[in-house]
Amino acid sequence: MKRNPTRSVRVGDAFLGGGHPIAVQSMCATRTQDVDATVQQAEALHAAGAVLVRVAVDSARDVEALAEIRRQTVANLVVDLQENYRLAAQVAPHVHKVRYNPGHLYHHEKDKPVREKVRFLTEVARAHDCAIRVGVNCGSVDPVTKARHPGDDVAAMVESALEHCRLLDELGFDRYVVSLKDSHPRKVIEANLRFAAERPDVPLHLGVTEAGIPPEGIIKTRVAFEQLLSRGVGDTLRVSLTLPNPRKPEEVAAGLQILADIAAGRFRSVPVFDDDRLNIISCPSCSRVENERFVELAEAVKEMTLYAEAHALTIAVMGCRVNGPGETDDADLGLWCGPTHVNLKRRTESVGAFTYDEILGRLKHELDQLIEARTATAAC
Numbered sequence: 001m002k003r004n005p006t007r008s009v010r011v012g013d014a015f016l017g018g019g020h021p022i023a024v025q026s027m028c029a030t031r032t033q034d035v036d037a038t039v040q041q042a043e044a045l046h047a048a049g050a051v052l053v054r055v056a057v058d059s060a061r062d063v064e065a066l067a068e069i070r071r072q073t074v075a076n077l078v079v080d081l082q083e084n085y086r087l088a089a090q091v092a093p094h095v096h097k098v099r100y101n102p103g104h105l106y107h108h109e110k111d112k113p114v115r116e117k118v119r120f121l122t123e124v125a126r127a128h129d130c131a132i133r134v135g136v137n138c139g140s141v142d143p144v145t146k147a148r149h150p151g152d153d154v155a156a157m158v159e160s161a162l163e164h165c166r167l168l169d170e171l172g173f174d175r176y177v178v179s180l181k182d183s184h185p186r187k188v189i190e191a192n193l194r195f196a197a198e199r200p201d202v203p204l205h206l207g208v209t210e211a212g213i214p215p216e217g218i219i220k221t222r223v224a225f226e227q228l229l230s231r232g233v234g235d236t237l238r239v240s241l242t243l244p245n246p247r248k249p250e251e252v253a254a255g256l257q258i259l260a261d262i263a264a265g266r267f268r269s270v271p272v273f274d275d276d277r278l279n280i281i282s283c284p285s286c287s288r289v290e291n292e293r294f295v296e297l298a299e300a301v302k303e304m305t306l307y308a309e310a311h312a313l314t315i316a317v318m319g320c321r322v323n324g325p326g327e328t329d330d331a332d333l334g335l336w337c338g339p340t341h342v343n344l345k346r347r348t349e350s351v352g353a354f355t356y357d358e359i360l361g362r363l364k365h366e367l368d369q370l371i372e373a374r375t376a377t378a379a380c
């Protein structure tokens with residue numbers, strides 16, 4: 001397979017980029033503090049072929065659990081930091097790579113220059129032999145960068161990634177990879193191609209975030225990966241699927257299958273991601289899910305909305321309050337799950353919070369209204 005001339009980045013006993021085999025990775029969706037369940041899932045993902053296994057850490061208690069998880073699994077562990085970037089100092093001794101989101105870094109300790117926060121992360125990474133991933137997500141680019149690119153999310157994402165590469169380069173840290181993710185394969189393709197054109201040396205972690213339930217989630221991801229990997233773009237990847245915990249290793253199997261097909265030249269006719277039809281996106285779930293009915297809800301939404309398939313609308317179903325509110329802004333209708341209620345939005349506007357028993361009926365009501373409004377406009 002043709003590959004971009006990226007540099008090699010070591011993560012534990014794995015290497016990303018530099019012509020090394022494209023590494024498939026995955027993420028635990030168990031509660032991090034449930035050590036037994038997380039170890040079991042990390043081992044299952046590792047056994048399925050995940051070269052790296054990511055764990056979310058949001059609190060000091062999660063850090064304690066992580067130390068124990070480290071002792072009990074052989075998997076190469078990566079930690080996903082949210083806004084509290086200072087937790088890196090506590091998690092780095094237990095992992096091989098730290099992922100930070102530049103958008104989240106911007107919001108935490110706002111008075112401190114971003115450069116200082118990145119410097120802190122590089123010092124921690126150096127001290128503990130860790131690599132770094134700059135993980136840019138379309139839904140959480142910092143507002144200043146976003147404002148410079150009105151109406152062009154992809155340009156904002158690319159600028160954010162390039163800026164952080166510059167910061168890391170200036171700090172003399174080169175053990176980093178970059179990801180540019182969105183829930184729409186078209187944006188993922190565009191962002192990664194634009195970035196790779198500017199920085200062909202930086203290894204890329206590919207992913208379509210919140211791709212949803214299989215098989216559609218795999219199809220969206222395959223669309224993006226076929227387009228990018230066939231052009232030599234991509235050094236590691238994750239297929240993010242909404243799955244119950246025991247089926248999480250299917251993410252790894254899907255990634256390996258896509259790679260095997262591409263390597264063997266078995267390009268299926270690339271499915272056109274049909275923008276004229278209903279698009280349901282749902283997050284892959286992780287330890288931040290506060291009500292396990294989330295996966296069931298995502299499946300029920302898919303089934304309930306079948307009747308609206310011919311309408312070009314997007315419905316997003318997200319598992320938690322951390323990323324749910326922001327990541328649903330671009331959807332025509334967005335749902336994000338809390339412990340007892342599901343929050344419903346029309347794009348950025350809140351419709352209200354409904355119980356898990358009420359939400360489907362309310363969603364249908366909103367969907368019918370949207371369809372009616374669009375049909376009336378089309379008839380004018």
Ligand code: SF4
Pocket residue numbers: 283284285286287288289318319320321322323324
């Ligand atoms: S939306 Fe929340 S629950 Fe879903 S993957 Fe993202 S952080 Fe995890």
